[in-house]
Amino acid sequence: DIPLPRGLEKPPTLDKYDGTTDPDEHVQSVETALDYRNLRGSIKCKLFPLSLTRGASTWWRNLPPGSIDSWEELCRMFTAHFTTSRRHPKTVASLKAIVQGPEESLRNYIERFNKVSVEVEATDKMKLYLLEEGLREGTKFQEAVGILEVETLDAFFELAQRYIKYEDKQKV
Known part of the structure; x- marks a missing residue:
């Protein structure tokens, strides 16, 4: 358990993700918002679930405790799970x-x-x-x-x- 840094008593407002849109875009949006506040690694992991709703929130709650060791791993698992919602690039x-x-x-x-x-x-x-x-x-x-x-x-x-x-x- 990592305490939130001062100034984050009120978490940043993050775009919501329900599992039906492109997961890569969501990760990028969250990353941009958190990087702006100079937040790194484990703090990002702690704040990420605040952006999840519906099916995405259910996915998060069903993860085995301790199954995520880093922000990079969280992003990989998240995008892999919601890969079918990815937007296919236009050509x-x-x-x-x-x-x-x-x-x-x-x-x-x-x-x-x-x-x-x-x-x-x-x-x-x-x-x-x-x-x-x-x-x-x-x-x-x-x-x-x-x-x-x-x-x-x-x-x-x-x-x-x-x-x-x-x-x-x-x-x-």
């Missing part, structure tokens, strides 16, 4: 699958693409290529991108913004 194939629908606005298409794009490791050139490939055939914007030979992601988004404003005006 370039995830981006390639995003195409502008027949009635979809340019704004919605770009928003959908960007939402996935932030999770994919790809160069801006690759993202630009996939954005262009996913544009609906025969639109004025697709034609403009081809004629102007847009070369950067920033240039694509600048041009897209002009067309989005135009689309918005047409709705009114």
Whole structure:
């Protein structure tokens, strides 16, 4: 039993984990909060259960006493137990699958693409290529991108913004 350091009479507020979301993200969140307070090892182990609810809390209560010797071991056991809740990384194939629908606005298409794009490791050139490939055939914007030979992601988004404003005006 290790006493809590002064200033931790009121434990830090930690994000809650119930066993249904990515365990790696939870460990990272807890670690960030505790590292900020300069807390290490056994103190982290003592505070970690405060972040657990529902199924995750049940897992913690069912651990055999003395089965965890370090923060690293706790993280390993925790992430191994909840491994099926891990979020699978998005790939370039995830981006390639995003195409502008027949009635979809340019704004919605770009928003959908960007939402996935932030999770994919790809160069801006690759993202630009996939954005262009996913544009609906025969639109004025697709034609403009081809004629102007847009070369950067920033240039694509600048041009897209002009067309989005135009689309918005047409709705009114």
